[in-house]
Amino acid sequence: MEIEEWKNIIEDNKLKWINLQLTDLLGIFRQVVISSKMFDEDAINLGIGKLDGSSVYGFKEIYESDLTLRPVLDTLRTNPFEINTADIITEVFDTFGTKRLETDPRYVAQKTIAYTSSFGYNSLTAAELEFYIFDEIRSWLRPLFSGFEIKSGSAGYDEKTNHSLTIKGGYYVPPPFDESIKIRSEISDLLQDFYKITIESHHHEVGGAGQGEINMQALDPVSTSDNIQRIKYVSRFVAHKYGKIITFMPKPISDDAGNGMHVHVSLWNNGKNAFYDINDDYAGISQEARYFIGGLLSHGKALSAIVSPTVNSYKRLLPHYEAPIFLTWSKGNRSAAVRIPSYHKNYERRKRIEYRPPDPSCNPYLAISAIILAGIDGIVKKIDPGDPIDENIYKMAESKLRELKIERLPSSLDKALDELLNDNEFLRPAFSQSLIELYIELKRKEIEKINRTISPAEFYYYANI
Incomplete structure (x- = not known):
């Protein structure tokens, strides 16, 4: 976007306020x-000195906390919720605004693109964002009183009404059973009309308490990550408008489907899909695609710390909920970590390639970058993924x-962080060593904080021992 163009946007829309947005x-x-x-x-060229890095997770200590935000002009969009307001994504700069901050996640994704390009590839990525839309979430965390309550008119867990759904009974249901279709449609309309994000589809997902999914067009890793953040941003606004709350928490309901964020990746070279081979009878994939899969499986345990980054993530990664727990690959097999979508032949x-372990609690810039870097490492080292597994792995002895x-x-997250600590060399082209160490430190503190609390389940099972 040229400077004159953004000036026209500000004037034509009578903009008074600009939301400078970033991801920690x-x-x-x-x-x-x-x-x-x-x-x-000056704001465009030099940046805006408005960020205290010590108040943002993973940025700076208090003694070196002045950071600069430099707007990315191509991301300027009018805000549909606030009058005379626009949103713009920014990049974070250090050292008098002259040097990129190493721990800015968007910078990691940009370095990943540059590294991928050094091998002659352009990467296309997309994500399937899953979420629940509830009437209300209440939680308590006090020394003598803790618990949570979810209210959902869609769920028939305790009492079945005319249009309520059972556990894992929501996949592709139409209205009136799909009570959140208007919310998803409005979210999708706003994303397309105001944010120029192409939404390919949305639908009710498996979870009976109002689970939904939104699918986006495949783009480069930075644009995809920007779009994921904006989808979450818009979704929360729209849900609030309807008196609802939307959650991207990986596993909000113990016995129902969890929220995933399956990531789709392809590599392109001179306009040709490097993952495609018309002569491959199994799944129509090339040897490069197989090596990419080999990298994902080889580094899958370490990837978990980044793509499944919360304590709650590992309550999603259980058998029989279409959440992968096995490091295998296959075509059309949702019990494998890596799936080759096989809807069409010779297309x-x-x-x-679909990588299924990620969930929407992850940092998309880091998660998508890590997935690509693991795959590129597989190509460079020619890592054999082994034979595909074409059966329900959950039922295997x-x-x-x-x-x-x-x-x-x-x-568990703790075990995943151990794996990342021991296997992170493949990330180095885009992740600095200090970023990896800081990330692990922040996540260890998060685990410690949660482990100190006593859950209601512990009282339920152990109080009378």
Whole structure:
């Protein structure tokens, strides 16, 4: 976008306020609001000194906390919720605004694009964002009183009404059973009309308490990550308008489906899909695609710390909920960590790899970057992914799992962080060592904080021992 173009946008829309938006190391979307009068050529070229890095997860200590936000002009969009206001995504700069901040997640994704390009590839990525829309969430965390309550008119867990749904009974249901279709449609309309995000589809998901999914167009890793953050941002606004609350928490309901964020990836070289091979009878994929899969499986345990980054994430990664726990690959197999979508034969444009472990609590810039870097490492080192597994892995006997040498994803965030600590060299082209160490430190503190609390389940099962 040229400078004259953004000036015209400000004038034509009578903009008074600009939301400067950024993402911290843990994936939290943040913003500061400035007057449009401050949004001049100096702000564009030099950045805006409005960020205390010590108050943002993973940025700076208090003694070196002055950071600069430099707006990305191509991301300027009018805000549909606030009058005379626009949103713009920013990049974070350090050292008098002259050097990119190493822990700015968007910078990590940009370095990943540059590294991928050094091998002659362009990457296309997309994500399936799953979420629940509830009437209300209440939670208590006090020394003598803790618990939570979810209210959902869609769910028939305790009392079945005319249009309520059962546990795992919501997949592709139409109205009137799909009570959140208007909310999803409005979210999708606003994303397309105001934010120029192409939404390919949305639908009710498996979860009976109002679970939904929104699918987006495949773009480069930075644009996809920007779009994920904006989808969450818009979704929360729209849900609030309807008196609802939307949650991207990986596992809000113990016995119902969890929220995933399956990531789709393809690599392109001179306009040709590097993952496609018309002569491959199994799934129409190339040897490069197989090596990419080998990288994902080889580094899958370490990836868990980034793509499944919360304590709650590992309550989603359980058998029989279409959440992958086994480091295997296959075509059309939703019990495997890596799936090759097989809806069409000989369709180069849609040939891709789906990595299923991620959930929407992740930082999309870090998660998508880590997935690509693991795959590129597989290509560079020619890592063999082994044979595909074309059966329901959840039903396999332990003896067969051992025979086939099928490994599991880590069963907790703590174990995943141990794996990342021991296997992170493949991330180095885009993740600095200090970023990795800081990320692990922040996540260890998060685990410690949660482990100190006593859950209601512990009283339920242990109070009378």
